Amino acid sequence: MNPLNSPLAGYNSIHVVNAAKFRVIAVFTDAGRERGARFTGFFTSRDCDNDMGSPGDGFNRMVTSREVKEKAREMGFALVGVIGLDQLRSLPTGDVEGVHTLVKAEEELPTVKSAVVVGYHIWDPIFNVHTLDPRWRGIGLHERGESFEFHQLYSEVVGRKTWQLAGWLRELGFNAVPAGGLPLKRAAALAGLGMQGKNTVVITREYGPKVRLGAVLTSAELESDAPFSGDLCGDCTRCIRACPTKALKPHEITIKRCMVYALESPESTDVDGDVREMAGRLILRPTAGSFVECTRCLDACPVGRETA
Numbered sequence: 247m248n249p250l251n252s253p254l255a256g257y258n259s260i261h262v263v264n265a266a267k268f269r270v271i272a273v274f275t276d277a278g279r280e281r282g283a284r285f286t287g288f289f290t291s292r293d294c295d296n297d298m299g300s301p302g303d304g305f306n307r308m309v310t311s312r313e314v315k316e317k318a319r320e321m322g323f324a325l326v327g328v329i330g331l332d333q334l335r336s337l338p339t340g341d342v343e344g345v346h347t348l349v350k351a352e353e354e355l356p357t358v359k360s361a362v363v364v365g366y367h368i369w370d371p372i373f374n375v376h377t378l379d380p381r382w383r384g385i386g387l388h389e390r391g392e393s394f395e396f397h398q399l400y401s402e403v404v405g406r407k408t409w410q411l412a413g414w415l416r417e418l419g420f421n422a423v424p425a426g427g428l429p430l431k432r433a434a435a436l437a438g439l440g441m442q443g444k445n446t447v448v449i450t451r452e453y454g455p456k457v458r459l460g461a462v463l464t465s466a467e468l469e470s471d472a473p474f475s476g477d478l479c480g481d482c483t484r485c486i487r488a489c490p491t492k493a494l495k496p497h498e499i500t501i502k503r504c505m506v507y508a509l510e511s512p513e514s515t516d517v518d519g520d521v522r523e524m525a526g527r528l529i530l531r532p533t534a535g536s537f538v539e540c541t542r543c544l545d546a547c548p549v550g551r552e553t554a
């Protein structure tokens with residue numbers, strides 16, 4: 247019996263899955279699956295039966311990389327690649343250059359065999375809108391103790407779609423969870439989606455840097471892709487020159503000089519005064535509580551311009 251069924255009575259169908267790190271995760275849809283389901287999900291500490299059975303317990307069927315890629319594309323991802331356990335183990339975790347949130351695949355999903363790495367094409371600048379609620383005093387995406395909460399459109403979209411892909415794999419009998427906390431740029435380069443450009447983000451042949459990344463860890467043993475090979479940057483340095491705060495050197499970023507860091511960390515004291523001043527002057531604020539993230543070092547990139 248799921249204690250969630252009654253408060254969620256308005257939804258057409260409710261699914262509960264138990265994942266490694268969180269005791270229970272409920273994923274539900276408010277439209278018929280056949281009509282293109284709209285998924286969302288939340289975490290709860292309540293005990294619930296797992297609607298999807300015990301993934302990996304006897305009702306697995308084979309799934310190929312090709313089928314997974316077709317499904318991911320159907321769900322809206324423009325680019326999809328697969329990496330295996332060895333490549334996952336090679337990714338940096340924990341504290342890398344001041345970024346302390348990078349997670350370890352096997353801690354997220356102990357039965358992990360592969361990761362499906364996805365790229366969502368950012369076809370409209372609206373995806374860079376960010377809302378920040380400084381009045382927030384609850385538990386949010388940032389660490390406890392930080393008294394604000396923010397929402398990013400791209401992250402909502404990619405998050406929802408990776409949940410959808412994980413849900414599909416679970417229905418086939420495999421374990422699967424989204425893993426937005428992996429070092430996604432390196433994972434994407436290993437999965438063949440693109441290379442880390444001089445602006446440090448992944449640039450792809452098809453869309454240049456105009457993709458946002460996501461990943462789904464799964465117990466399905468999928469055929470891996472070859473890492474990206476080739477150099478899309480050559481002697482270009484447009485991104486370096488486009489950065490108003492001089493945060494970039496080729497393949498290197500001084501994080502605290504990036505205006506995005508300054509905006510996303512309004513309470514940080516390590517941001518230089520000139521960076522805060524430029525962020526105040528150069529960043530577009532559609533409303534008092536929102537801003538459009540800086541993408542100057544992405545917009546300057548000539549790669550993939552014909553399609554992006």
Ligand code: B12
Binds near residue numbers: 345430447448459499
């Ligand atoms: C922390 C973070 C930030 C921080 C730090 C940025 C950074 N470059 O690491 C801040 C707040 C500044 C930031 C800003 C932005 N971010 Co950000 N960010 C992340 C996050 C959460 C982790 C990134 C990370 O692992 N950093 C650790 C660093 C050390 O890793 P690294 O870049 O691989 O660093 C090494 C390389 O440069 C490496 N290297 C690699 N190749 C080569 C080659 C050579 C020759 C050399 C010398 C070195 C070298 O050496 C470095 C040292 O180890 C990811 C999401 C995720 N889970 O991965 C999103 C992510 C990287 N961000 C993203 C984006 C789009 C942005 C912004 C444009 C803001 C926006 N509009 O969303 C800006 C762009 C700034 C920039 N040029 O990087 C996207 C990038 C998509 C893509 N196409 O790759 C990601 C993947 C989010 C997502 N889900 O799509 N971000």
Ligand code: SF4
Binds near residue numbers: 494503542
């Ligand atoms: S996002 Fe803006 S401030 Fe940050 S490195 Fe790129 S151009 Fe510079």
Ligand code: SF4
Binds near residue numbers: 444479482486546549
């Ligand atoms: S702007 Fe030029 S140097 Fe920068 S990432 Fe794009 S191709 Fe590479």
